Every structure is written in structure tokens, then in C-alpha cells.
Amino acid sequence: MTPRGTDVDAVEKERERFIVTQTVLAPVPLLPNILLYQATSLSPLWTESQEFLERHELDPPYWAFAWPGGIALALYVLGHPETVRGRAVVDFGSGSGLVAIAAALAGAASVVAVDRDPLARTAIRLNSASWKGLVGVAAEPPPISRGDCVLGGDLFYEAEPARTFSEWFRTLAKLGAQVFVGDPGRAYVPQDFRCVEELEVPTMPDLESRDRMLARVLTPQ
Template sequence: MTPPHVPEIRLHLADEAHDLWRRTEEELAEIGLPPPFWAFAWAGGQGLARYILDHPESVRGRRVFDFASGSGLVAIAAMKAGASAVEAADIDPFCDTAIRLNAAANGVDVTFTASDRVGSDEGWDVILAGDVFYEKPFAGRLLPWFSALKSRGADILIGDPGRAYLPKTGLERLAAYEVPVTRALEDAEVKRTTVWRFA
């Protein structure tokens, strides 16, 4: 199916959101695996993908790192917008298969890694991060890493639908979108999602 805010991209997504989420979260928790974030197009990722497709100059000809990639939506958008190469990373090993299938469905190639890349630097030109400021400890790890990447010249673009731990300062607003989402996973049917440049 196509995410509502990014109809140019086709993804393998869950269509019975609430039941799938509840069932798989319970079953995966029993064997110590994370919930299936990869099965949904989250608002932050949809907003960021929309921005990239509308502003291809932000990634065209550049090496891109899509952090916490999930379904691969943002990585695929970057390739469609002309990035020279995209590496997608997510600590959920199921994302490898999801991203491979989704990239193939869109006729693009995306490299995947399941390792925790926070703190690393492979010389990427652009770092994309959709919906990552949902938890305080995680946000605390990201900010110094983003600062280090920014200080050596990387562009860092963040898609965020108003998560609690998004920094209150040091961000430049690039665009805002009203993104349709499922009430089974969010607290509303539409989330105002902002794309920020980490400054």
C-alpha cells in the first residue's frame, strides 16, 4: 500500500494496525524482540520523506544515512530523490527484510545495517532521522552524536510529530505537514509533523 502522505512510495505495511500491533508486541516480547515498528509508516517518517521528495536538492548526489529506518520509507525517498547512496540502520533485525522488500518494490537499492550506529561516523553527507525523540534516554544519546556530526559538516534532518523529547532549541524549521495516521497507534487521526534541520 502507499502511505497517505507519500503516495509515490509503495510499502509492505500492516493494514490491521491495532490487532497486529497488540498481537505481535505480546508474542515478540515473550521471545525478547522489539515491537514491529517496521510495519507502519510513522508520522515523522512520512513528513521527512515528503520533504525529501519535494526538495530533492537536500540529498541529490550525496551519501545519506537513514537512522532508525523502520520500514525504509525515508531511505527509499532519498534514493528516489537522487541520493548517490543510502545506508539504512535499525537495531530491529526484521527491518533488514522489510527494507529489502520495500526497496525492491520501489526499484531502488538501499544498504542495511542492524548495528547500533549511535556515535559512529562513516562520513555521511546527510543524516535523516524520522520520529526518534520519543524516549528521554534515547534522546540523550542522540543529541551529542548529532552535534558531533553537525560540527564536522553533516546535514541532519529530523521529522517529528511533536514527540516529548524533541529539543526545544538548536533546530531550524524547514516545513510542516498534516499527516494522516492511525488512531490505533497515535493519539489523533492527523499529526502535525515538522521537518527540522539540526543546527
């Protein structure tokens, strides 16, 4: 059965409350103009909120962090606004919405932030509230056309999905889309993508057991 309008609103409100109470609104390292609802440390959110995540059958809270691959890609887009300016942009595996927001700031014509996790989609809506008319949120990517730009921050941490994503990105590039991914050396990053930028980004030691990582921006073109 499909929930009625008021039920949908109530679920969304509960998710918003969860995000706002479990995180703090804080600037992203190296990107002081972008404020996101972020976990201050991994453990409370991952453990204390386990019950909420399980009750709602939700994924681990990837949306509560600005991942190093996403930070690198957001910096790249802002440093090279021509990659997105005037284009329809899709941020695949958007998490917090970081890369989508960077694309909006850099002058994209429209942005769709795609994430399969419903809590991430709520977080993206909260984080991108200032760009409401420009940044849309979806569970699945829209059809991609020649000249569109597809971005993906920190996606290559599991073998099978990484293979699927890499293949999709190659296909989109062949169709004439601009594709860029940000990656800090995850195990399943595609080896045939070309590096367009390499930079050191801050990370949360709770997540990565170190406070800086070398991240690369890659393209299948």
C-alpha cells in the first residue's frame, strides 16, 4: 500500500528530526561556503542510532559525512566551473549532497542529486534548501543526454557496485556526457580512468584512520 500524503509528510518530518538531532550543521573542510548536517564523530551516530536505522531499514549513515572523494570532486568543480556551467548535472551517490551543491554554486543549469538511501535524500533536501529550485533529489538517475555532466564522489568501495558504476560511467562518456569521479584510492576504483587532478584532502580519522588523504579526480574520457 502506498502511504497517503500526510503519512509521507510525517515520515519525512521524522527523518528530518533524526538528522537535525544526530548531527551538527557545519562547514565542509576546505569548502567553508558549503554547510552540511554532519556527524562530529562516527561512533554515536553509527551505534546509538542503530535502532532508528534498523527500524527504518536504512543504510549506514553515509550521508552524515563529506567523504574525501566528494571533497576532491567538489573542489574540482568549483575550480573548473566550465565542467558544469549551464549544463544539466547529475550527482550520483550524492550522500549529503556535497557535490550537487558545489555544482549548483559553480553555475549548473540544473542538478539532480541521486541516492538510493531515503535518509540521504532527506539530508540532501535539508542541506540544499537554499538551492531548492535548482537541486532536485531522486532515488534513480534521470535519462542522461549528450553534453550533460555526471559526477560521482567516493563510490568505489564495494566490488560489485563499483564494477556496475564504472561500466555505466564509460557508457555515458561514450554517449557524449562529461563524467568526473572523485576517489581517494578506494580498492575498486577503475584503473582505466584518466586522472585530471590530484589533491590532498582532510578526512575524519574516525572513518579513515588518518586525517589527510590523497584524492584524485578521474574521467573515463
